[in-house]
Amino acid sequence: MKKFRKQDSEKYFEEKKPVRLVDTQEYMEMIRALLEDGQEVSMIVTGNSMRPFLKHGRDKICMKKTDRKLRKGDIVFYRRENGQYVMHRILKCGDQSYTLLGDGQIVPESGIRQEQIFARITKVQVRGKWIGSENFRWRFFEHIWIRFCGIRKLGFSFSSKVQNLKKSSKEIHNETVRAAEKWKDGIFQEIFDDWKWILHYSVRYRWTIFFYTFLGMVSTSLGLLSSIAGKYLIDIVTGYQMNKAGMIFGVMAGSFAVSLILNGGISRIMVKLNTNISNDIRADLFEQILDVSWLELSKYQNGDMLSRFNQDIETVGSNAVSWLPAVVIAFYHFLATFLVLFYYDKVMAGIALGSAPFVVLMSQFMMKKQRDCQKKVREMSSRMMTFEAETFYNMDMIKSLGISLHCSTCLKKLQEQYKKITLDYNLFSIKTKAVLSVVGMAIQFTAFGYCLFRLWTHAITYGTMTLFLQQRNSLSGAFQNLVSIIPSFLNSSVSAHRLRELTELPKEIHSMQNQKDLFLTKGGLEVRLENVTFSYTKGKQVFRESDFCACPGEIVALVGTSGEGKTTLLRLILGLIEPDTGKAILKAQDKTEQKLNADTRVCFSYVPQGNTLLAGSIAENLSIAKEGASREEMKTALEMACAWEFVKKLPEGLETKLGERGKGLSEGQSQRIAIARALLRNAPVILLDEATSALDEETEKKLLKNILEKAPEKTCIVTTHRPGVLRLCRRVYRVEDGKIAEQKQDFSGQSDCRTVRHRNFSG
DSSP states (O other): OOEEOGGGSHHHHHHSOSOOOEEHHHHHHHHHHHHHTTOOEEEEOOSSTTTTTSOTTTOEEEEEOOOSOOOTTOEEEEEOTTSOEEEEEEEEEOSSEEEEEOTTOSSOEEEEEGGGEEEEEEEEEETTEEEOTTSHHHHIIIIIGGGOGGGHHHHHHHHHHHHHTOOOHHHHHHHHHHHHHHHHHSHHHHHHHHHHHHHHHHGGGHHHHHHHHHHHHHHHHHHHHHHHHHHHHHHHHTTSOOSSHHHHHHHHHHHHHHHHHHHHHHHHHHHHHHHHHHHHHHHHHHHHHHTBOHHHHTTSOHHHHHHIIIIIHHHHHHHHHHHHHHHHHHHHHHHHHHHHHHHHOHHHHHHHTTTHHHHHHHHHHHHHHHHHHHHHHHHHHHHHHHHHHHHHHTHHHHHHHTOHHHHHHHHHHHHHHHHHHHHHHHHHHHHHHHHHHHHHHHHHHHHHHHHHHHHHTTSSOHHHHHHHHHHHHHHHHHHHHHHHHHHHHHHHHHHHHHHHHHHTSOBOOOOSSOTHHHHTOTTOEEEEEEEEEEEEETTEEEEEEEEEEEOTTOEEEEEOSTTSSHHHHHHHHHTSSOOSEEEEEEEETTSOEEEOSSGGGGGEEEEOSSOOOOSEEHHHHHHTTSTTOOHHHHHHHHHHTTOHHHHTTSTTGGGOEEOGGGTTSOHHHHHHHHHHHHHHHTOSEEEEESTTTTSOHHHHHHHHHHHHHHOTTOEEEEEOOOHHHHTTOSEEEEEETTEEEEEOSOTTSSSOGGGOTTOOTTO
């Protein structure tokens, strides 16, 4: 049985002493007796049926006998058929009965007769302050809250979940630790690292970005000022204020003019910053990629690299500047608008913020999902670009094989995959935007209803209502701007992550010594590999425990079937890859040794397989090897490569323009230009990887003779399958079955290969 102290009814127990305990039935009979005598009775609220209007144990009510016809929204005390006394609000008035519902309930109670109701609540004490029917809180629950029975369930469910989140201090500490670990290991840490990388470029232009942000905040302030001025103009028109009309109109016109100028300046600054940062990122990334280990870089396809280097850099560059100022400006706009609303009406400011908790709760899910979708879109875009680049690069082969239709079919399949990924991402975006829009619409209707209510009660003017609705929309727009920044934020994070993958690849090994000393060494350089073992992947050796030697004044050949490792050996010599075991060195005539690495590459002139000429003039292609080379030096190199005879016959000679991959020249002519470029570099060691495969035997022999006669101290290493080249070699190495072994047979049919150093080349 419930028990109450007598002071629960103040007026009654002022006259009745001493204090004693009574049961509920006796207590309520005392209350009814006082009410029948025409007295007002106050008592402490017990139970939660009237929450959130009244709180159990804290608030009080004051009631009296019903003295007028009851209406919808009245709070009444009544007795149920089972004898229980209850306080509820009238939801519906019928001819013979009433339907009642507590403010904290979702199921109404109908069939309550007039004789069951014995009191009406006239005022309540909330947090120590008495309020009545003229108070806004009272009117809100009487006229508005009662109409939203359908959405109470959702609100009470959310409130229940919030209450369940209250934990002990120890539990909160444990949750914090776990959240910190999740941050460290999870998606947020990745995003943080990506943006840390982006912002180290932005900080170079921090003062310009600061100025840009300041202009944006000034423009926002002027917009707010114009809105407030508009409020007063409306009040003037409706007759509430008639003074200072000219000044207010001047403020509005001035704000508009200054905003127009500022917006132009902001746009100009933004374009300049975007361009500068994109160029900075592209230049830095280009330099870093050039220094990446060849073995690591070879894992990426050209199309993927181009996609990252263009699309991802543009994405990062456009947001590296705009994102942070956009956040600051949007937040300032949001905060300033909120403060304006708060100044005029605290409740309106609270309503305008209604969607914020929902967006915060959704943010983690949205960020992870959007990031995953963006990553898939980027990867698929890279695959398409790779396919397109390879197709255009091999157009001759595609046409000759008649597989154009096959290539078109493959592209369409890739496009279908790209379409599916894009549409899946689009569907997710539509769903998230729809959810946010529904929440925003609910807040908008709530704000509109509140404004109408305040206008109906003459608490605000028409100008204030216009300001409320305008700034509510502005606040919603500012908040939507903050939300819309999330996709671009995540998009930039994905692009930055893809770029960081390239910058974080292992770099080439550099020695601390000055390799130019080796380059200038007299007497040439010896290339030596001792007991070398190498494999691209663990367990699959290309060659093992092998030796190789090439000395100055020699032409040394590498032979073997395709795929045995000849080109791999050249990569070892160039320092593009490192042996797993053994020693790979350059040895000078004074016995100085240097391990082969990225820096020893200065000692080599390399002509790889295939066409390596670039779009541009012949002179431009040659000057790549030696910047600032004179025309006479170019001519000498072309003569050694047996190329000057056809170059001088071209209409523009050295200035003849070539297309991509030397288009405009034959394969043999392109090879000779490439060899001339290597000779112009004048490095101690020349590497020719099938570089004479398109030459006739006579031209090939003349070219090699020129190298030995005009550059007798150079070391020349060639890979070839042609017997004509082998007859000119000092020594020949065969790469076969994982070994590099020196050949000793006589290619001419007369003598051992080791005796041909001073062979007569005349015939």
